[in-house]
Structures are given as C-alpha cells and as structure tokens.
Amino acid sequence: MQSLEAVISLMFFLSISSVLLSVQPHRHIDDSLYRLQLAEDAWRVLYLRGDFQDFDEGKRETLETDMADIGEKTSLCLFLDGTRFTNCRGGDDRHEIFISIRRTVIFRGKPEALSFSLGK
Amino acid sequence: MQNRYKGFASFDALFCLVPILLMLSLLMQASSSLSNQAQEQSHSQQIFDKLVSVADYTVKIGAVVRYGNETKIRYPNWIDADALSEKYVEDLRTRADLEELSIGFDPPSSPSAFCIYRIVVVGDQKTITKMYVCGG
Numbered sequence: 725m726q727s728l729e730a731v732i733s734l735m736f737f738l739s740i741s742s743v744l745l746s747v748q749p750h751r752h753i754d755d756s757l758y759r760l761q762l763a764e765d766a767w768r769v770l771y772l773r774g775d776f777q778d779f780d781e782g783k784r785e786t787l788e789t790d791m792a793d794i795g796e797k798t799s800l801c802l803f804l805d806g807t808r809f810t811n812c813r814g815g816d817d818r819h820e821i822f823i824s825i826r827r828t829v830i831f832r833g834k835p836e837a838l839s840f841s842l843g844k
Numbered sequence: 845m846q847n848r849y850k851g852f853a854s855f856d857a858l859f860c861l862v863p864i865l866l867m868l869s870l871l872m873q874a875s876s877s878l879s880n881q882a883q884e885q886s887h888s889q890q891i892f893d894k895l896v897s898v899a900d901y902t903v904k905i906g907a908v909v910r911y912g913n914e915t916k917i918r919y920p921n922w923i924d925a926d927a928l929s930e931k932y933v934e935d936l937r938t939r940a941d942l943e944e945l946s947i948g949f950d951p952p953s954s955p956s957a958f959c960i961y962r963i964v965v966v967g968d969q970k971t972i973t974k975m976y977v978c979g980g
Binding site for chain 1: 856860864867871885888889892896899900903919920921922960961962963964965970972973974
C-alpha cells in the first residue's frame, strides 16, 4: 500500500514539476523588426539631410550635429563604426548596442562598407 | 483480520485523494492562468506588429513626399504632413483592424495601449522629428 501511495505521489510530483518547468518566464514583445526599422530611419534621415555627400572627415561637424539632434529627440546613441562619428562618446563599454546595419558609402572618394549602430 | 486491512486501505485512500484533488485544482488553475497569459501576450504582439506595419507603410509609401509629374518619385522618411489627414488615418485603422489609431508629430495626449515612433524629416528644411503611431 505504501509503495502504491509513493508511486501516485511521485506521478503527481513529476506532473506538477513538468508543468512548472514548462512555464516560460514572461516574454517581452519581440521588437527586433522595429529596431531594424529605427536604424534604417536614422540612416535614411542622415542621407536625406545630405550628410553623406562628399563624405569625409570634413563632414564630421554636420553629421555629428544631425546625430546629436536625433539623439536628443530619441535618447538613442548612433555610431558609425570605422569613422568614429557618434553622438555618444565613451566607447562601446559604456553603451549598449542593440542593432547594427551595414551600409556602403563613398568615404574619402572610395566606397566603404560601414557598420551603423544604434544603442543606448 | 482481513476486514481490518480493508478498512485501513480505504481510509488511506481517502487521505490520499484529498491532496490529489487539491493538486489537480492547483494544476487546472495554473494551466488556465498560463493560457490567459499566452493569449494576452499574443494579442499585445499582434497590436504591436500592426502598429509597426502601419508606421512602416506611412514612412515608405503612405505619406511621403513625391516629386515628378509622371514618375512621382517617392522619398521614404520624408513626410508630407498634409498627407496625414483624418481620412488617411481612418482608412489605415480600418485596414489594420485596429480599434483606435493616431498618427502625428506630437506625443499622444490620451494614453493608448501602444505607441511607437519613427524618425523622419518634414518640410523643405528637412527638419528631423519623431512621428508617433499610437493605437490599440
């Protein structure tokens, strides 16, 4: 009799355990597509403002002013890797990058593939 | 002697049954709660995805500046503020099957279920601004 009870108890314990283990922690809304769209927005806005025309070190002030404007309105940090253009100083360790896209621009007269990142 | 054992067995089974029933009811409550949570999560994701689609359509096709008589070249992310009319928003709301939808450059005054924004430029000066898309 005792072994029967033990078996029944074990079965219920296992069933409850399996239910509890299968409970997923509260999932957040998947906004990966939205993040990608925000990165493309920021890039597109800089492009529309003409920041990538005759693009070289001389464009730093114009580009960083527009980056700062976007950053001020959205609280986002923008990084153009390879050129060190950004609106948030301090390096990668101080900022959390949450999306990067690759874009090709004419930089110093040569086509260059740059990584454009958004972070906080 | 045999009767005494049978008595013990049923008494034992009775005590065994109570916790089993308790555990069963707990399990049913837990599964019902999980199911509700999953439904809410799915509904929220659906609304969010609809707003993302509405916002993307607006910044790429729906309300962008167009130039040229025949070609009508589109300029994604350059928003024609006049195109964001009430009729445009209402049409989008119906197509997206949303209960409420608002699109504008000012932060929403009434609390909506969800609000997202897109980075755009407006006007001839291409002023950088946020376009809010809210709804539920």
